[in-house]
Amino acid sequence: MIGFAMPLAFLLLPLPLVAMQLLSGREAVTGALVLPESIGRSLPGEARDGVSVRAQRAIPILLWLALVTALAGPERLSPVEALPVSGRDLVLAIDLSGSMEQTDFTLDGETVTRLDAVKTVGRRFVAGRAGDRVGLVLFAERAYVAAPLTFDVAAVARAIDEAVIGISGRSTAIGGGLGVALKRLETSEARSRVVVLLSDGADTSGNVLPAEVAGLAKRLGVTVYTIALGPEDQETRPNDPDAVDAKTLREIAETSGGSSFRVRTTADLETVTAAIDRLEASGLDRPPATVRQDFWIYPAMLAFACSIFLVVSRRAL
Incomplete structure (x- = not known):
């Protein structure tokens, strides 16, 4: 159904008549609009009679009607099904320290690095977050935002796939990574704000303590929610430089009210992401959205054509 964005604009329709009344003592009025005397004198005899003269008078009227209609903003509003929105902001914080190069994970029957396993599972996890605003923070010696909070989960998945070890150092700043993620959520008005932090080491860099x-x-x-990644942890192998500090990650999660997960294989990682999906389930019903289609361009084009006709016909005369 066609409607108008500014229907009050039609109050301008009688404006030419008002102008004619104000100028009636000084201008010659012909028909509904004032016809300049110079045009009237220059019209040939056959153009002053019959259909031609009526057309000459109708064009300015049509031009004004088209202008007012364009100003009123004709439009059509069509309801469309809205995308489900969870009302949740989620930031994924991934460790990019040098230990993520360790090849101790198996993916599709092949031995791969920890980072390759995280990329594969992380892409799947993010792709399934439709309805969430998802962001990505990558951290090693320094932390940075690789993707701001967005509903475009495909863009975040690409950012995960493009992550490269060494771009932000090779040590591990767990506190810094979590701090940057929290900074992104600090001003969020979402009803649920979540950080999923994944690390395979211990905090060895940065000035901020994870606690x-x-x-x-x-x-x-x-x-x-924290994910301690790797086959060994410092509780059982305290002298192993590549062991994950599962204890610290567990304390971070418990302090915030979340949960901590221990991951030693790719299958464990997939199980964890499914568990987080269940803990932070999506689902917020929204009414259908309305899409507006504007049609003001068509009366505007008609008004432009009428203007061109008036200019050309006046020069011809």
């Missing part, structure tokens, strides 16, 4: 950042997450109301 302090976990306390900040609790004060902000952000839930943190």
Whole structure:
């Protein structure tokens, strides 16, 4: 159904008549609009009679009608099914330290690096977050935002796939990575704010202690889920430089009200992402969205054509 964005614009339709009344003492009025005397004198005899003269008078009227109609903004509003929106903002924080190059994971029957396994599972996880605003933080010695919060989960999945070890150093700043993720969520008005933090090492860089950042997450109301990645951890292998600090990651999650997961294989990683999906389930019903289709261009084009006709006909005369 066609409607108008500014129907009050039609109040301008009688404006030429008002102008004629105000100028009636000084201008010659012909028909509904003022016809300049110079045009009237220059019209040939056959053009002053019959259909031709009526057309000459109708064109200015048609031009004004088209202009007012274009200003009123004719439009058609069509309801379309809205995308489901969860009301949740989720930031995925991934460790890009040098230890992620370790080839101790199996994917599709082949031995791959920890990073390759995380990329594969991370892409699947993000692709399934339709309805969430998802962001990506990558951290090693330094942390940076690789993808801002967005509903475009495909773009975030591409950012995960393009992650490269060494771009932000090779040590591990867990506190810094979590801090940057929280900074992105600090001003969020989402009803649920979540950080999923994945690391395969211990905090060896940065000036912020992970425990302090976990306390900040609790004060902000952000839930943190941590994933301790790798076959060994510091609780059982305290002297192994590549062992993950599962204890610290567990404390971060518990402080914020989240959960911690221990991952030793790719199958474990897939199980964890499915568990997080269940813990932070999507689903917020929204009414259908309305798509507006504008039609003002058509009366505007008609008004332009009438203007061209008037200019050309006046020069011809």
